[in-house]
Amino acid sequence: MLPHAERRSAGPGIAVRAAGIPAIALALAVLAFALLWFGTLGARHLLGPDEGRYAEIAREMLSTGDWVTIRYDGLKYFEKPPFHMWMTALSYALFGMGEWQARLCVALAGLAGVAASMTAAARWFGARAGWLAGLVLASAPMWNAAAHFNTLDMTLSGVMACVLASLLLAQHPATTPSAQRNWMLACWVAMGIALLTKGLVGLVLPGLVLVAYTCVTRDLALLRRLHAPAGIALMLTVALPWYWLVARRNPEFLRFFFVHEHWQRYTSTMHARQGPLWYFVPLALGGFLPWLGLLPAMVRIARHGAGSTGTTGTTGTTGTTGTTGPAPFQPALMCALWALSIFAFFSLSGSKLPGYILPVFPALAILAGAALAQTSVPVWRTQLRAMLAIGALGLLASPVVATLDSNNTPNVLYHAYAVWVAMAFVVVCACTVAALWLLRRHGRMASITAYALGMLLAFTVALLGHEAIGRPASGSDxxxxxxxxxxxxxxxxxxxxxxxxxxxxxxxxxxxxxxxxxxxxxxxxxxxxxxxxxxxxxxxxxxxxxxxxxxxxxxxxxxxxxxxxxxxxxxxxxxxxxxxxxxxxx
Missing domain, CATH: 3.40.50 (Rossmann fold)
Known part of the structure; x- marks a missing residue:
């Protein structure tokens, strides 16, 4: 039964609603998110190394007209495939050269990840869960920050979110055979784009998750629903032409790219990017900070098979036959294994960078959306109070930023940035207080939406404030x-x-x-x-x-x-x- 505030807001005075929210409020929330998401892309100068590197590679690509052999400062640069640079060069061609054009690809990739996760969550767990999954992912600090930095990790993660969402949509029991085939083909196309974005990891990660899922569930029937022959052909059609062309023009490419940049990067510390086994733990916790209180509910959803739907063994909804029927597909477990498998894969790597675990966040957001849809008012109130305490502690600790110093960044720049960090935590506290008020007056959905928007605003403030360091570091002056x-x-x-x-x-x-x-x-x-x-x-x-x-x-x-x-x-x-x-x- 709905809480009193939610029953009151659901009265006949509001005719059009989506996911339990009045359409006008929904439209305003989407507009606010869009303005924060895209309106700040050009507000900061580019940072090295990644942002400047990929911006310059795309500029040289457009300038020379060579879209096959990747060059950086005029030299052959085969560390990564070209898809991200292609999209950035296309952005330059359409809109001119600048900071926001260099970041447009990652912003669109981040938005695609949000949209794909919302669609998959809504299909399996309901429209409300879909909306909530989008709110969670868009306001997850690591996801929205990465969507405003020009790096390949965000582009790959947006594509991987589409891989996961397409797989989940294809396996829904109400999906017709033709729709199942189309969604699986879309999944394979997305993997082809992933291969063009960051190499074999675009195939290895989904394959690792699939192996983990079939081992845990023993659902071998899933393998027959992947449409692998047609899908592999489509994936290779997308990815193979560039690999063939670049290898033909540059015989040295294959060994460097597959041996040096894949095998040796993963198995050794040759790139001096090593870290302990727990390297990604604080990054994952911090990157999902506003929603950490949902983790127990997310675990319960994954363990209890939320969203799973059995079949009667007839041909049609699942595309399988038999008198006993196949095991029901478990979307929550798939999301949990997606996050755990990718997290473990990169934790075991000899080369670690923060952006490597970005692909886990869409899966976490889907689970969080399903959990939020079932969360009671008291539990959500506890979550808000905990976040208010965290915001207050962060505000008290923000002067520590002003004490930092390093060879690369003088203390005076950290001193200027500390003010912005404090402002960000003020926004965290203010939006949490507002969410508590809305919970009492208008119910959970209004409270959660305002909270998510506030979290996005808070971390946007922190990101914009980094310009105090970023502009001098960029050398643009x-x-x-x-x-x-x-x-x-x-x-x-x-x-x-x-x-x-x-x-x-x-x-x-x-x-x-x-x-x-x-x-x-x-x-x-x-x-x-x-x-x-x-x-x-x-x-x-x-x-x-x-x-x-x-x-x-x-x-x-x-x-x-x-x-x-x-x-x-x-x-x-x-x-x-x-x-x-x-x-x-x-």
Whole structure:
């Protein structure tokens, strides 16, 4: 039976409702989410390494017209497949170059993950659960933050959410055979896109989950409902042409990509990204923080087979035959195993980065949506009070941010960011108080919706505030004075440093000097495109054409004693110099 506030809000005065919410309120909530989601994409400068790297790769792709051989700073770069860069280059072609265009792909991928999760949850657990699953995922800190950083992890995770959702939709017992086939083909297409986004992980992760599910349930009949022959053919049709073309044009690609970037990355610590076995535990907890109170209910739903529907053994809804009928598909268990299997897979890897576990969040959101749909008012009130306490503690602890210092980021920038962190926790507290008030006056759905919107707003504030650190780190303030000196075709050297952001803002690739950094493979393949020693650089600097160089302050202090260097601009990370006098600069 509905609580009094929910019964009152469900009266005849409101004719049109969706998921228990008046249509006008639903529309306003969606509009608010959309404004926060897309309206902030260009509010921050790009951060290195990932954001600047992938923005620049896409720029070079569009500039050169070569959409097959991926290049970074003019060198072959085969660490990742091209789908994310294709989409970013397309964004540039349609809307011009800038920060929001560079982030549009990840924002759309994040939104696709939300929409796919909502659709699957609504199909299995009801419209209300679908709406709630969308609220949970959109306001999960790690998901909405990643949807505003230009990285491949978010694009892959959005595609993987579509893989999971398509599988769940295909296996619903009320799905007709033709619809089941179409949803499974959509699942295989999504896996093909995943292969084009981040390689074999796009196939390995769903395969791992499927093995885990069949081992736990012993539901081998599921394998016959995957439409594997047609699906594999479709997946290869999507993914294989690029792999074939790039290998044909670059024979060195196959070994580097599959051996070095897959096997050695997973089994070794060669990329210096190691972490303990529990590395992802705090990330998962923090990334799902506003909804952690739902975990016990989510576990119960997965254990008790929520959403499972038996069959009578007749052909039609499940596409199977027999007198006893197949085991019912268990969507909640599938979501739980999806999250656990992917979490375990990356926890065992020798290479760890925070974004690797992003694909677990859509599965968690579906479970959370189903749990929220069944949560009582007292339980939800307890959840809100716990979050209010967390928000208050975070507000009290926010001055700690102002004490941070590192070689890469001066304390003065952390001091400015601490104010934004405090503001974010103020929003957390305020929206939680508002949710408690709405719970009393208008019921659970209004309370949960306002809470989710408030959480998204709070973490958006924290993200926007990071511009206090991000703008100086990006070097964008140096772009204008350098552009006044740098000419098309003029060498732009990176002396002992790979600057990931300035090349994008300058629309000009670097020529590496002395340290190839992550461009080592490219320099091996095309050694004529870099200077392997400082002596080679000094010779080119003194006897070569006009040029500009980027150096660390320490390297500048060492080299300026050997050769003439005319400072163009500088910040705490880099010094920009020319080998010729610069008008207006002393």
């Amino acid at each position: 140096l772009a204008a004075p350098i552009e006044r000196v740098l000419r098309p075709g003029m060498p732009l050297y990176g002396v002992g440093m790979l600057d990931h952001t300035l090349p994008f803002y300058l629309r000009h690739p670097l020529t590496m000097v002395a340290q190839p950094d992550e461009l080592a493979f490219g320099t091996e393949q095309e050694p004529q495109k870099w200077l392997p020693t400082i002596d080679a650089f000094v010779d080119a600097w003194q006897h070569g054409p006009p040029a500009v160089a980027l150096l660390s302050p320490r390297t500048f202090a060492e080299l300026s004693a050997r050769v003439p260097m005319h400072v163009i601009a500088r910040d705490w990370r880099r010094v920009a110099v020319a080998n010729f006098p610069v008008a207006g600069v002393r």
